[in-house]
């Protein structure tokens with residue numbers, strides 16, 4: 001039942017969507033995914049839920065049904081309360097590692113049983129929930145969300161859902177009550193509505209009880225032994241309103257708490273905390289229950305909206321016992337059939353939701369129910385047949401392919417080989433990940449065009465784009481670079497930007513309000529296809545020299561409507577904005593810094609071919625690595641072309657980190673880069689982008705210049721062999737086709753640390769990882785008690801380096817320069833260790849004073 005471990009969570013459609021959410025799914029526990037995508041915003045008070053019209057009678061019994069899995073799921077999704085299992089409760093406690101709940105006094109109604117199991121309860125009365133996050137990072141996050149570092153909240157009602165023996169924990173504290181029937185009736189509608197939240201999660205457990213088909217020897221009909229313990233409680237708190245607490249033994253981080261909230265018409269799910277309790281080691285089970293080795297896809301694309309496909313995939317089972325495996329697939333694609341090893345099986349795909357409900361209540365998951373429990377190392381062939389409207393017409397010969405990555409059944413960020421055949425009408429050009437092995441051929445018996453694509457190395461995500469394109473090409477050494485651009489731009493260009501979510505790679509590009517409409521004639525991306533190809537080829541060469549060979553056979557860049565760009569293996573979806581001529585761009589009146597960001601978008605996406613596509617990230621806490629590395633790589637290229645612009649972009653990021661939001665808070669309070677997508681919350685809707693691009697980029701800038709100072713200008717800045725790029729080349733070789741985490745990345749740098757950068761004589765960057773990567777410091781530096789004493793051949797300088805506005809244990813490597821005449825000459829790097837650090841250095845003759853970091857290589861909050 002590891003299916004739920006870290007699968008495929010995305011922010012719901014209504015939450016702030018970023019480039020990377022769409023590029024790749026961070027692996028949050030499934031429950032967060034469900035919570036984020038399909039929340040009825042319920043508050044547990046009876047008046048708010050009196051919706052008898054919506055409640056339906058309980059689903060029919062499982063036994064005897066032709067679709068036992070679907071029946072089970074529907075039953076779990078609308079499960080009501082049992083008046084005969086409704087009690088007074090006093091002094092009950094429910095404990096999980098890291099989580100303590102008390103139900104002091106009140107009434108509790110348990111849900112009807114399903115296959116002999118009780119999976120929920122509704123409580124009203126007095127109780128308390130207590131969660132103590134284990135570290136500073138999580139306590140700060142809790143404090144941002146709730147105003148307190150520890151969650152200690154009285155509640156007046158609670159809806160519980162569980163998959164184990166939680167009922168038994170209540171049993172000794174239950175007494176009969178004369179009001180039982182009345183209580184159960186009163187809350188029936190509430191319970192039924194909230195049941196939907198956890199139905200799929202509970203289903204994956206209870207599906208183990210479904211009758212085994214075609215294997216008499218199987219012992220599948222049992223939940224024991226199992227390490228699968230799930231508990232979700234939706235509370236109505238006295239001060240915090242409605243909020244959630246989750247415990248899931250199969251999640252990477254078992255305990256979490258958060259709140260669904262709305263601000264300025266946008267829905268958010270604010271994750272207050274998420275952690276693994278000290279007593280519960282990280283689970284050793286594999287990330288994904290299946291190892292998908294290969295996909296064979298036959299897709300038929302019918303512009304402007306439809307896609308239908310027949311997909312077969314080969315996979316190896318990694319753990320025994322599962323009956324249900326989840327795949328991500330857009331909610332707008334309806335699954336018609338699923339086969340396992342040639343035999344039809346049951347599946348759950350937004351059953352009983354019609355089109356109008358899908359976008360609001362649906363999820364982008366399909367659950368495949370296997371006829372027998374899976375066995376480790378078993379080889380499976382799965383086939384999915386499905387179709388629906390996932391494309392939309394953007395005008396100007398462009399289609400918007402929605403749900404990228406979820407257009408085929410996707411089982412997580414795991415590299416697989418792809419063999420894809422597309423059919424589509426004449427007049428369109430289709431570009432996909434992989435190499436085109438044939439097409440676009442017209443045949444007599446088939447009036448459609450057909451093209452066939454195969455990957456040359458396993459990739460984690462496959463995608464395609466189609467439009468009425470003009471093609472241009474360039475060569476980057478052995479790599480063919482092609483651009484595909486339409487003659488026009490999308491019909492709502494450039495006004496789309498204000499309607500779309502905050503900008504990802506072109507973040508910060510939109511001026512406040514609508515973008516100004518161009519006075520000039522409509523731009524024609526096709527006219528600039530060649531210059532985009534040339535520039536992309538130049539980027540490929542630049543990065544290949546530094547980070548190792550381009551990972552794929554060729555690179556295609558296709559124009560995409562809207563302001564967002566994405567870089568997939570060998571295929572970049574590039575915003576129409578990146579196809580503008582300098583004159584056309586000028587018409588948009590960007591500020592200079594924003595123009596720079598627009599200009600680096602192309603090289604940023606190209607750098608994702610190494611950082612994000614070749615080297616992936618492990619968990620949501622590590623996602624900043626690929627975003628910040630792609631961005632810093634693009635900036636390194638900019639530095640060779642225009643050093644002044646390079647510095648002003650970094651300065652812009654610093655300013656943004658210091659800007660206060662409406663509540664007077666700076667992004668520092670949003671948290672460290674390692675909170676990943678959690679940074680984007682109701683208080684900081686752009687938190688993830690601003691922190692992972694801004695602060696993340698600075699973290700790499702700091703590492704790079706530390707190394708440059710330590711190897712004083714030997715290979716030289718911007719040489720393909722400067723120490724920073726040498727280490728990154730090692731990282732790209734070591735982690736090619738694999739995922740990296742934050743500690744592994746920092747360790748790769750620590751391995752090559754020269755003596756002069758060893759804090760307290762250790763070849764470790766723990767001080768950087770703890771204070772800077774997991775921290776939010778924006779310190780300020782100054783020197784006091786400076787003494788310049790002439791010596792026989794030079795001078796000695798001494799003083800105290802002050803580090804203010806940082807945590808007391810912050811350690812930072814700070815470069816000090818001697819001021820000689822009008823020149824600043826590098827002296828040494830000094831470790832600022834806490835608020836005051838004395839230093840004593842030899843300096844050249846003529847030194848008048850000492851300057852701190854004149855080249856801005858340390859992220860500070862000002863001077």
Ligand SMILES: [Zn+2]
Nearest residue numbers: 019505627630
């Ligand atoms: Zn990016």
